[in-house]
Amino acid sequence: MTMDMNVIVLSASKYDLKAEDGTALKGVSCTYLLTNTLAPVGSETALGYVPAKCSFSYESFEKFKQCPGVYRFVCDFAVSGGTGGKASIKPTDLEFIKGFGEEKATKTSK
DSSP: HHHHHHHEEEEEEEEEOOOTTEEEEEEEEEEEESSOOOOBBOOOOBSSSSOEEEEEOGGGGGGGOSEEEEEEEEEEEESSOOOTEEEOOOOOEEEEEEOOOOOOOOOOOO
């Protein structure tokens, strides 16, 4: 099943390295919050947001326009079989919605 959700992306970083067995590992590491606002949240035992992390394809880096920013994630939703099956959400695509503040961060080449 596919679902969309709006999130705040905090960071996006390309990686291109080799595993110990020589296999190429390329992609984009993304840290995000499962919210599209920064309204205060909390309970008697916890306050705030816990960042989540996922990976996208290496080519998807061009879709990241500004961080932090609000993005729409297209996700695959699955529940593993067996007793006590766990739900998992895997972002597979993204779309920039809006940035924060007046200043626009720009990508720099190194």
